[in-house]
Amino acid sequence: MEYFLQQLINGLTLGAVYALIAIGYTMVYGIIGMINFAHGEIYMIGAFIAVITFSILGIVGITWVPLALLIVLIVSMIITGLYGWTVERIAYRPLRGSFRLAPLISAIGMSIFLQNYVQIAQGAKIKPLQPMIRGGIELMKGETFSVTISYLQMIIMAMTLALMIGFSYLISATPLGRAQRACEQDRMMASLLGVNADRTISLTFVLGAVLAAVAGVMVSLYYGVVDFYIGFLAGLKAFTAAVLGGIGSLPGAMLGGLLIGLIEAFWSAYFSIEYKDVAVFTILVVVLIFRPTGLLGRPEVEKV
Amino acid sequence: MTAAERLKDAIMAAGVAALLALPLIGFETVDTGGPLGIKTRFDYIAYAAIAVFLGRLGMRIALDWRRNYRESLADKLDPVDAVKHKSVLSDLGRKADKWLMPALIGFAIIMPFLPFANRTVIDLGTVVLIYVMLGWGLNIVVGLAGLLDLGYVAFYAVGAYTFALLSMHFGFGFWETLPLAGLLAATFGVVLGFPVLRLRGDYLAIVTLGFGEIIRVILLNWQPVTGGPAGISGIPRPSFFGFPFAADPPEGTTSFHQLFGLEFASLHRIIFLYYLILALALITNIFTMRIRKLPVGRAWEALREDEIACTALGINPTNTKLTAFAIGAMFGGFAGSFFAARQGFISPESFSFIESAVILAIVVLGGMGSQAGIVLAAAFLTLLPEVAREFSLFRMLAFGAAMVLIMVWRPQGLLAHREPTMRLHPAGTKPGGGTP
Amino acid sequence: MTQPLLRVEHLTMRFGGLIAVNDVSFDAHEGQITAVIGPNGAGKTTVFNCIAGFYKPTVGRLTLTRNATPYLLERMPGNDIAGKARVARTFQNIRLFPKMTVLENLIVAQHNKLMRASGFTLLGLFGWPGYGKAEAEAVDLARYWLDRTNLTDVADEVAGSLPYGGQRRLEIARAMCTEPVLLCLDEPAAGLNPRESADLNTLLRFIRDEHKTGVLLIEHDMSVVMQISDHVIVLDYGRKIADGTPDVVRNDPKVIAAYLGEPEDSAAVQGVV
Ligand SMILES: Nc1ncnc2c1ncn2[C@@H]1O[C@H](COP(=O)(O)OP(=O)(O)O)[C@@H](O)[C@H]1O
Numbered sequence A: 001m002e003y004f005l006q007q008l009i010n011g012l013t014l015g016a017v018y019a020l021i022a023i024g025y026t027m028v029y030g031i032i033g034m035i036n037f038a039h040g041e042i043y044m045i046g047a048f049i050a051v052i053t054f055s056i057l058g059i060v061g062i063t064w065v066p067l068a069l070l071i072v073l074i075v076s077m078i079i080t081g082l083y084g085w086t087v088e089r090i091a092y093r094p095l096r097g098s099f100r101l102a103p104l105i106s107a108i109g110m111s112i113f114l115q116n117y118v119q120i121a122q123g124a125k126i127k128p129l130q131p132m133i134r135g136g137i138e139l140m141k142g143e144t145f146s147v148t149i150s151y152l153q154m155i156i157m158a159m160t161l162a163l164m165i166g167f168s169y170l171i172s173a174t175p176l177g178r179a180q181r182a183c184e185q186d187r188m189m190a191s192l193l194g195v196n197a198d199r200t201i202s203l204t205f206v207l208g209a210v211l212a213a214v215a216g217v218m219v220s221l222y223y224g225v226v227d228f229y230i231g232f233l234a235g236l237k238a239f240t241a242a243v244l245g246g247i248g249s250l251p252g253a254m255l256g257g258l259l260i261g262l263i264e265a266f267w268s269a270y271f272s273i274e275y276k277d278v279a280v281f282t283i284l285v286v287v288l289i290f291r292p293t294g295l296l297g298r299p300e301v302e303k304v
Numbered sequence B: 001m002t003a004a005e006r007l008k009d010a011i012m013a014a015g016v017a018a019l020l021a022l023p024l025i026g027f028e029t030v031d032t033g034g035p036l037g038i039k040t041r042f043d044y045i046a047y048a049a050i051a052v053f054l055g056r057l058g059m060r061i062a063l064d065w066r067r068n069y070r071e072s073l074a075d076k077l078d079p080v081d082a083v084k085h086k087s088v089l090s091d092l093g094r095k096a097d098k099w100l101m102p103a104l105i106g107f108a109i110i111m112p113f114l115p116f117a118n119r120t121v122i123d124l125g126t127v128v129l130i131y132v133m134l135g136w137g138l139n140i141v142v143g144l145a146g147l148l149d150l151g152y153v154a155f156y157a158v159g160a161y162t163f164a165l166l167s168m169h170f171g172f173g174f175w176e177t178l179p180l181a182g183l184l185a186a187t188f189g190v191v192l193g194f195p196v197l198r199l200r201g202d203y204l205a206i207v208t209l210g211f212g213e214i215i216r217v218i219l220l221n222w223q224p225v226t227g228g229p230a231g232i233s234g235i236p237r238p239s240f241f242g243f244p245f246a247a248d249p250p251e252g253t254t255s256f257h258q259l260f261g262l263e264f265a266s267l268h269r270i271i272f273l274y275y276l277i278l279a280l281a282l283i284t285n286i287f288t289m290r291i292r293k294l295p296v297g298r299a300w301e302a303l304r305e306d307e308i309a310c311t312a313l314g315i316n317p318t319n320t321k322l323t324a325f326a327i328g329a330m331f332g333g334f335a336g337s338f339f340a341a342r343q344g345f346i347s348p349e350s351f352s353f354i355e356s357a358v359i360l361a362i363v364v365l366g367g368m369g370s371q372a373g374i375v376l377a378a379a380f381l382t383l384l385p386e387v388a389r390e391f392s393l394f395r396m397l398a399f400g401a402a403m404v405l406i407m408v409w410r411p412q413g414l415l416a417h418r419e420p421t422m423r424l425h426p427a428g429t430k431p432g433g434g435t436p
Numbered sequence C: 001m002t003q004p005l006l007r008v009e010h011l012t013m014r015f016g017g018l019i020a021v022n023d024v025s026f027d028a029h030e031g032q033i034t035a036v037i038g039p040n041g042a043g044k045t046t047v048f049n050c051i052a053g054f055y056k057p058t059v060g061r062l063t064l065t066r067n068a069t070p071y072l073l074e075r076m077p078g079n080d081i082a083g084k085a086r087v088a089r090t091f092q093n094i095r096l097f098p099k100m101t102v103l104e105n106l107i108v109a110q111h112n113k114l115m116r117a118s119g120f121t122l123l124g125l126f127g128w129p130g131y132g133k134a135e136a137e138a139v140d141l142a143r144y145w146l147d148r149t150n151l152t153d154v155a156d157e158v159a160g161s162l163p164y165g166g167q168r169r170l171e172i173a174r175a176m177c178t179e180p181v182l183l184c185l186d187e188p189a190a191g192l193n194p195r196e197s198a199d200l201n202t203l204l205r206f207i208r209d210e211h212k213t214g215v216l217l218i219e220h221d222m223s224v225v226m227q228i229s230d231h232v233i234v235l236d237y238g239r240k241i242a243d244g245t246p247d248v249v250r251n252d253p254k255v256i257a258a259y260l261g262e263p264e265d266s267a268a269v270q271g272v273v
């Protein structure tokens, strides 16, 4: 029982991170119908910027954790957002209206490029980060095992929750959200009605990148290590989460992220850690077979 | 665009580049044992900004120049001719099927006997041909049927491991194992494809990507069978239809050089392997050319164009896609067998996602569905890293950038041209009139 | 009385809360043109989509009788409705294979027949002569319809390069190449000029009279409907409001009322009256 609870906490933490990344996939898919394959790399860049900024702050002597965390978050969000914007401008915008596979290939190329760019710029070695936020609360004490939730896990979950709420508000109640939903339904019509579709799409990429940056900051703190390769698998799983939840649906991405995190945590704990990724993908396939639109995706009937 | 506008645009681009470069290039993390140390490299930021500035300016000028050129051309020619002048490459694409393919095949056949052909060159040729074959195999799935398969390497792996296991544990020879490996890969294709092929295209992409990862994870972890990360070594090399390539053949067998009364040379096997993959690749090509003209091939292309219309014509979309998927997988399996036989050693490392990405890039860059384009793309993408070996660090960087740039520059691929599978009026005659 | 070619009974189709088709029943007969008319959004295309298997009806039975064999369309997947029951259709928004040639479009339409002839590809791969013969026959059938639709000269052009009217005709030719017993045409005259429209009428009459194919026709142009259809069904808000010969329908007060909401169409009705 204690063990189960502990895995639940670990799984939810991991799931929160996947959910943050998954939102980027789902938003981009919703608005331009493409898989932004390079999104995992954007998250990796967010994590790298976090590590670098933390290290610089450590050297300049800003070590008060809340301040350092705030600065790192802001820096990482801004620069990663700019990366997201640039990627869209260079690799995707010229291909809008091209055949379906073209932007995807371009995205794969971009992903390879960014991965190697970071590898060249920062080296292939794993980058460690000194643990900054230690300790936690012991929730339950069993005979052999006690359930703890670390402060960091609490921060990650709280932060994710706050971002999700803020984000849902952004999409449902602000002009940007409205423009976004309009473009999603009919980009041509939206442009005719005065929505700046290009800007809306750009902003979508920036927002997705900003959330991925937060995920990157959290992960660099949580695991304490970062390397140039983390984007691939995390991106793949976050995309799986988006599809599981129903791609194009924001609550779906959140739900999917949490589920993937939980599946991974429990599978590793009770079965085998080696095959945890196999479990994730198998469940994805099963869900897609029985519910092709994902858990919360609206069924989509093409009109003819 | 005026000069001032161009300048402003380039300055903005340089500014963005500087900002992007600031954390990742401007600061370098260094290991100090404890907390990470930081070295600054601000000069690199300046270089990056200058490079982007010049690049952007150059690109703007080139684009404007091209537009002016096209406009002037359009003024001079009547619209019909202007269309013909559109691009040298699309013209090449149209001619590619006529002369480029025969030329390439002819070159491939005589290549080992050309003066520059040493061991390295032939080995390189073999590698290119493996990718050509993989490209042609995947082309059936992606180029003809329009199904996005991001896990093609899984079938390549299935073929390779099947070959390795059968030939090591059951003593099967190359020619018995080859069809079995292809068959098993096709079976995997069917098993995977059956549930997922009714899904939307993008879901197919992610499921195949996941499948590729699953296969890799299994190969890494199923120690007793796959040998885990260490892989399988000592896979028997193919013989020349029963005559081994050995300096001293075992008692009672004749080796290749004895059979032909030649001096023993290790190059013989290299050349044999080269021709073997050439033959396998050509079989793939001939198969594709033929099947395009059969109902199933036409149905693949029709499905790529419009699935709903296909259903309304009585075509079963799932089964039709399944055949494409399985046949593509089969050729992947054949290529995998060859790979295992040639290397004598396989490990999961050879079957990572990046391989799938490279093969997909070959198909799409070459021009979807263009057989000759795939050859050029395969040669380009496999030789580029070889040529750039001194800058090995920058190889994959250039590879990724090339993928993006070629897509942006020519999304339809290098040689995009579709030759009709049949004609009502023989080529060269104009309907309703005499020959032109 | 023999079984009608198509019998639609109590067809209902819901999309969430919206009832697009509400308890509609009608028959369509062999060798007749049955027109389905009604204002925009009345549910005409939805009826077609149910017949062709693109949607599964919420309620209702759709029986097609071919060679005295009944086919329950609502239970069949779309490709079997086309392939086995032999119902062919065109789309309101043209759906050709735009990068394939005109001829190829017509050959793809004969897929099932050719597939069998090629021994499900195996024999065809090895150049079995039987397949060559079947293919030649398929080309002959294609040529027949190309001649009828005036597309022979452009047979080797890619379908996407045809002008609009040509694409409409090609879509009909492609549907006919499946050798259907029931041909469903969704607004085939939309966007055609008067000349093309007149040619279309001739073509439809030819299909009805020479091939005895039943035609189900959605059409907005009242003059076309009144001239060529043998039987008219009027839908409004998903319900059938009239059913009968053109003469009966055009004098039906309910039909006139339904069309009065749309000045253009009511003028058209009265013009013919
Ligand atoms: N796939 C669908 N999902 C939701 N509503 C639909 C769908 N298809 C049709 N409808 C609705 O059903 C009604 C009838 O549409 P339709 O059959 O296309 O009308 P018509 O062809 O007579 O103009 C319309 O209100 C339309 O919006």
Ligand SMILES: [Mg+2]
Residues within 6 Å of the ligand: C044, C045, C046, C092
């Ligand atoms: Mg309609």
